[in-house]
Amino acid sequence: MITNKKIHLKELADVLSGVYEKPNPEGEVACLQTKDCADTVVVKLASRVGLTPRVQKNLLRPGDVLFAAKGVNYLSVVFREPDLAVASTSFFVIRPKSPAVTPEFLCWFLRHPSVMAYFKAHQAGSATPLIHKPAVENLVVPVPPLEQQQRIVELARLSRRARELQLQLIEKRETLMQQLLMNKIK
Numbered sequence: 001m002i003t004n005k006k007i008h009l010k011e012l013a014d015v016l017s018g019v020y021e022k023p024n025p026e027g028e029v030a031c032l033q034t035k036d037c038a039d040t041v042v043v044k045l046a047s048r049v050g051l052t053p054r055v056q057k058n059l060l061r062p063g064d065v066l067f068a069a070k071g072v073n074y075l076s077v078v079f080r081e082p083d084l085a086v087a088s089t090s091f092f093v094i095r096p097k098s099p100a101v102t103p104e105f106l107c108w109f110l111r112h113p114s115v116m117a118y119f120k121a122h123q124a125g126s127a128t129p130l131i132h133k134p135a136v137e138n139l140v141v142p143v144p145p146l147e148q149q150q151r152i153v154e155l156a157r158l159s160r161r162a163r164e165l166q167l168q169l170i171e172k173r174e175t176l177m178q179q180l181l182m183n184k185i186k
Helices: 053-057 103-111 113-121 133-137 146-185
Strands: 005-008 013-017 029-032 047-049 065-068 076-078 085-087 091-096 140-143
Touching (some): 065 103, 076 103, 091 133, 103 113, 103 146
Parallel strands (some): 029 085
Antiparallel strands (some): 013 091, 029 047, 065 076, 065 091
């Protein structure tokens, strides 16, 4: 087992390209685009494609990490949906092949500011920047023990939740203050 090492992503996971298929409103497979993903995947809003042999070969599996390699926001999200889905060409599908790394840890790592800076340094194109597959495959990933990966992911989740709650609190305070001020002039 790999522990406390830095490994190229291509040694930990297969990096697969998304697929292009013509949309078919009657299709039984969701074709995920970046607009269908944020912190989670929303399959029900995705466009549809038919279950062709190429689509069948590229169906997403639970635990696949979708990495948006086009545009300026290098979004990453773990696919955990029970529905049939494929990733569009906007994504690379990062499929862990080593038990030494969890999909959630890879997703967290891909979202880290230092990794975002790495991708910005390796992006090509100006109108719509994109990351080429070798830049993703050659990304060096630290691989702590699985227990530590789980703690990192949980702390990151709690940190995001704390931020959400703080923003809600700020909004509620502002609303209350505006109401109090309005009551002063009535």
